[in-house]
Amino acid sequence: MDDAQVVGLLVRRCISGDAAAWEEIVQRYHRRIYNVCYRFAGDAENAQDLTQEVFIKMYRTLNTYDSGKGAFMTWVTTITRNLLVDHFRKTKSDRVTDSLDSIPSEHEDAQPLSERIADRAPPPDASVQSRETREMVHLALQKLSPELREAVILRDLQDMDYREIATALRVPEGTVKSRINRGRAELARLLQRTYRQVI
């Protein structure tokens, strides 16, 4: 029995009221959904709330899942993505892809992102440096526009293929590829400027 059949069986059991099947689904997918939410929202607290919301939505709409239309993971990703976009709109933190030298908002201090990152210059220790790099990448990821961010998260962090991403995002595959290219390039530009200033 392959993975799709196992998941299909779990979903059917869950719809018929089997609590153990639902727990199995939660155990299988919570880590993945939490990671998507964390990388998109930027912090653990929001990620936890959003993950819970995703599962609540899943639980309510599980009977609408049609295995013939796509993989369960794609369906789950679509729900996750829709909730993330809703959350993004609600919080009104519509951060456009901006350069590190631009001032993000009037609420933050006048220091541009590049300087704020540069203030935390990585110490010589390699592991600390690696951790600092990861933090900078995570911070820079939050500066991408939601369209570019979700595309690179699903491709480079969740390792989904282009067709699955296109299905989840409901855009053509060419658009997905274009967004991934632009997202990666924009992220690199943000970080390279930072490194240049640090060095």
Place this chain on the structure above:
Amino acid sequence: MPEEMKHGMACAEFDALLSDALDGGGLSSDRQEKFEAHRRVCTVCGPMFAEAQAGQQFLQTLEEVEPPAYLVHNILAATSGVESRRTVSADGRTAPLVERAREWWDSFFSPVTSFVRQPRFVMSFGMIFFSFSLALSIAGVKPADVAKVDLRPAALRHAYNDAQIKVVKFYDNIRFVYEIESKVRELKRANAPAETAPAYQQDVPKERKNNNDTSGQPDQRQDRNYSQEYNQPMLAALNGPPAVTRTTNRRLI
């Protein structure tokens, strides 16, 4: 992006193949060659390729983050409301039995304890304790006495028998007292009419004739014991003319 053909490939085509090339999507050798040639020559697509490649490498440094330990528990509580049957620790191992028992204990009692520990109940519990201790101290119960209570079955049976004997004795004594009281009351009742009857009988006709008294004076009989009056045996009666009371005389004057 300029639609310029460089080495047999337009920039749009380069852009479409860029992600495949970076992901190792397997371009045909002919296309791979054109792609590389375009990248080297094009001033837009060349830097774009380098940046996308760098961005991809940056993203690969990000590791998977660990979800909070109670995320599954919270999700199940918010959805099915069923407690997780298997407790899996953060590193994926099953938690030991003691830990699971403690979690079960916590999950069972924590809602109760958290409810009870609310500040609004603290004053109530304090007042209950204070009232209870005050009542015990007034009743003469000391904690030291309570500690000395013998809880052996034989001792409990003995204490029960003692209490039963005391109750029976008390009841018998009370009954004896009531019997004595009733005998005394009967004797009094038997003796009392012979002494009081003449005076009483003289008054009765007088009072009965004053039914049409409109003087406004309070009726002198109103505080008499009527039951006693009519239960008494009638020993004598006057058949003479109605007596004129002092009040009537006054009215006539």
